[in-house]
Amino acid sequence: MDTILNQKPYIQPLSPDWYSPHVQNVSMLRLDEVHPVVSGNKWYKLKENIKYAQSNGLDTILTFGGPYSNHLIATAYACKQAGLKSIGIVRGAWVKDNLTPTLQDCTATGMELQFVSKEIYAQKEEDNYLCSLKEDYPNAHIVPEGGANKLGVEGIAALSDYILPEYSHICVSVGTGTTMAGLLSVLSSSAKCYGYAPMKGGAYIADDIIQLSESSIEFNIFDEWHFGGFGKSNDELLQFMNIFYDINDIPLDIVYTSKMMYGIQEQIQQGYFPGSANILCIHTGGLQGNVSVAKKLKY
């Protein structure tokens, strides 16, 4: 299965121009580079789920997402490569006649899409609804939205080789918190783990992370850099992305990693990190989502 990856992840030091003289070092774990479609953390959250389906004689992965979901397109593509069928339950019956670029790609990759109302979508974690899906699709392994299950956490834990003890702080964007839960499960207890939420009021994610991870290591969630809410952005954020690219030669995505790096930069400049900090930021990918702002980006 690992043959699906184009490239192994690697750690890239950021330019001192970006963080000096406030901290000692900032690096980025480039998960965005592993694959153009099954990018970033999504592959790691999916791989144990795909293995589970295969070893239990199931030929389909059924999962959930919104019209711009990186998780849906990653699932569509990874399933195709693995020889599995994929079904996406999509929030918003209205999108059916007006597919977003993400959903067009899902369909083109062979995913069967089912559009449901907001009310039905809201039942995506309820037993009754999941049982009825299981009856309709007995050969499907059902994966929660965003790959947020224990197998997802386990897949992320496979990144432990990159989470070296020399790092004092590990920083990651949070959506469902599954990636952060996986990182917490392999972290040495001396490192601090910081999560950056791209939505308003994202601090609630902390409870989900505690549920998903079996670790008792403390962590922090910051939700002040949401830029108006999930999927929202402004010119200041776009300009930040272009400057970040000029300095570090790393493209960020508009939904998650740009907001995280903006927050980290502010924290660095405000002296939130000690001068000795050696920070590892996780680039969770998501670059396919930049099509909506492509005209305003240099990359």
Ligand SMILES: *Cc1c(COP(=O)(O)O)cnc(C)c1O
């Ligand atoms: C999905 C996604 C996340 C969120 O990951 P979780 O494991 O759900 O917290 C972060 N960054 C990017 C780029 C993503 O696509």
